[in-house]
Amino acid sequence: MQVCVIGTGYVGLVTGVCLAQIGHQVICVDNDVEKVKLMQSGQSPIFEPGLSQMMTANMEAGRLEFTADLQVGVDRGEILFIAVGTPALPSGASDTRYVEAVARGIGQHLNGGYKVIVNKSTVPIGSGDWVRRIVLDGAAEGRSETPSFDVVSNPEFLREGSAIYDTFNPDRIVIGSSSERAIDLMQQLYAPIVTRQFAQYPDLPPVPVLVTDLTSAETIKYAANAFLATKISFINEVGNICDRVGADVTLVAKGIGLDTRIGNKFLQAGIGWGGSCFPKDVSALVHTATDYGYNAQLLKATIETNRQQRLIAIDKLQQVLKILKGKTVGLLGLTFKPDTDDLRDAPALDLIDRLTHLGAKVKAYDPLISSDCNRPDLAKITLTANAQELASGCDALVLVTEWQEFQELDYALLASLMERPTIVDGRNYLDARSLANAGFDYIGIGRPPLDRFTPSAFSPAQIDDLILNAAA
Numbered sequence: 510m511q512v513c514v515i516g517t518g519y520v521g522l523v524t525g526v527c528l529a530q531i532g533h534q535v536i537c538v539d540n541d542v543e544k545v546k547l548m549q550s551g552q553s554p555i556f557e558p559g560l561s562q563m564m565t566a567n568m569e570a571g572r573l574e575f576t577a578d579l580q581v582g583v584d585r586g587e588i589l590f591i592a593v594g595t596p597a598l599p600s601g602a603s604d605t606r607y608v609e610a611v612a613r614g615i616g617q618h619l620n621g622g623y624k625v626i627v628n629k630s631t632v633p634i635g636s637g638d639w640v641r642r643i644v645l646d647g648a649a650e651g652r653s654e655t656p657s658f659d660v661v662s663n664p665e666f667l668r669e670g671s672a673i674y675d676t677f678n679p680d681r682i683v684i685g686s687s688s689e690r691a692i693d694l695m696q697q698l699y700a701p702i703v704t705r706q707f708a709q710y711p712d713l714p715p716v717p718v719l720v721t722d723l724t725s726a727e728t729i730k731y732a733a734n735a736f737l738a739t740k741i742s743f744i745n746e747v748g749n750i751c752d753r754v755g756a757d758v759t760l761v762a763k764g765i766g767l768d769t770r771i772g773n774k775f776l777q778a779g780i781g782w783g784g785s786c787f788p789k790d791v792s793a794l795v796h797t798a799t800d801y802g803y804n805a806q807l808l809k810a811t812i813e814t815n816r817q818q819r820l821i822a823i824d825k826l827q828q829v830l831k832i833l834k835g836k837t838v839g840l841l842g843l844t845f846k847p848d849t850d851d852l853r854d855a856p857a858l859d860l861i862d863r864l865t866h867l868g869a870k871v872k873a874y875d876p877l878i879s880s881d882c883n884r885p886d887l888a889k890i891t892l893t894a895n896a897q898e899l900a901s902g903c904d905a906l907v908l909v910t911e912w913q914e915f916q917e918l919d920y921a922l923l924a925s926l927m928e929r930p931t932i933v934d935g936r937n938y939l940d941a942r943s944l945a946n947a948g949f950d951y952i953g954i955g956r957p958p959l960d961r962f963t964p965s966a967f968s969p970a971q972i973d974d975l976i977l978n979a980a981a
């Protein structure tokens with residue numbers, strides 16, 4: 510099928526590349542001419558494991574192209590994806606001006622042939638009908654007197670760092686539309702994914718496709734992200750109670766997660782959630798609720814719990830170091846999660862602000878953030894080239910992002926470079942006993958000190974061994 514993806518940010522580019530990979534003819538449009546040139550030369554403007562290679566392979570196969578000309582994209586595509594950003598405004602509402610501009614542009618360029626216009630951007634609930642109106646307005650200014658199109662909401666559920674895997678192995682595909690013609694075309698588009706032709710486990714039953722009205726599809730996206738964020742805030746709150754009563758949140762999470770009604774995912778306590786989706790989407794849902802006269806108290810508490818949780822490492826540091834003024838704290842990791850270079854709404858940024866406010870000197874090492882990144886929010890810290898350089902002269906380390914390479918560091922060497930080796934494991938990611946053996950005072954989140962409760966010494970994998978008679 511002929512597909513046009515408008516906007517080559519994270520969602521747009523991943524969507525375009527993956528649709529080309531499953532055999533469609535894809536043209537990606539972006540109004541940033543420099544970015545288009547970069548992509549035309551075969552380079553990905555974002556870091557996502559496997560994306561660059563898949564992008565060049567599909568360009569070479571003649572299935573993937575890039576252009577800055579919206580007219581070319583609209584002419585070519587039978588299915589037009591709107592995948593531009595909807596950043597949060599200071600009020601918490603979504604800024605929809607880019608969606609509006611693209612919808613109007615599509616309308617202006619419509620040429621009579623039938624098109625499915627797909628909202629892939631996370632747009633405020635109710636935007637489907639609004640987009641339809643804007644396209645019609647655009648068409649009135651443009652060249653088509655009888656525009657023929659339908660609007661579909663098709664939310665994405667991709668996680669950064671595993672976006673390609675998530676695209677080919679989705680838990681479900683949601684298609685929101687009232688048009689049978691559009692729904693049918695969307696089903697054809699996703700058929701190779703639904704039948705698991707590109708899946709890791711191709712023998713599994715087909716991927717469920719949920720067909721809904723536009724508004725329900727839009728709400729599913731917000732509700733899914735808000736639920737996941739609430740689940741994390743919940744376990745973080747339980748972790749804070751664990752801290753006070755001497756329980757271990759990793760064991761508690763295991764114990765509740767074995768209940769299939771609860772499920773074991775997204776129960777990893779730590780220094781809170783961040784990224785480009787959760788903060789923006791939970792705030793937008795609260796905002797929508799308010800607009801419609803409802804006080805979404807639970808979601809507000811989800812946000813507030815997370816705001817506090819992002820600074821939990823400071824409490825832990827103060828318990829050990831007391832005064833932070835004049836102390837040096839080293840951050841292992843900066844990005845909001847591993848396998849991405851994304852710093853959007855990363856807990857590290859709040860931590861840096863607070864530590865520097867308290868007079869501490871902050872150093873950081875992140876595998877994908879280098880000292881020449883020129884980010885104003887990192888200007889007040891020292892970025893090092895490796896963990897060894899980071900630890901040298903530090904009073905304490907904080908593990909902020911669970912990069913795999915942090916499990917393989919020579920912690921005895923790092924300890925030898927520090928005066929009184931202390932580490933706050935902000936993701937409960939490291940093996941507490943190994944760290945203690947390496948000479949560190951190890952402090953987890955929601956876990957009692959090592960000497961008080963033996964299972965706390967276990968890594969997540971070892972905790973699995975505590976489950977007697979676990980199915981192999």
Ligand code: UDX
Pocket residue numbers: 665666667668669670734737741774775776777778779780781782783784785786787845846
């Ligand atoms: C999320 C959703 O998972 C995805 O479906 C949606 O389309 C976009 O938003 P992403 O932001 O890439 O994806 O990251 P995710 O893996 O969901 O993690 C979000 C944040 O929650 C990260 O900061 C992560 O560290 C944190 N997190 C996640 C926890 O603190 N504990 C957990 O158990 C899981």
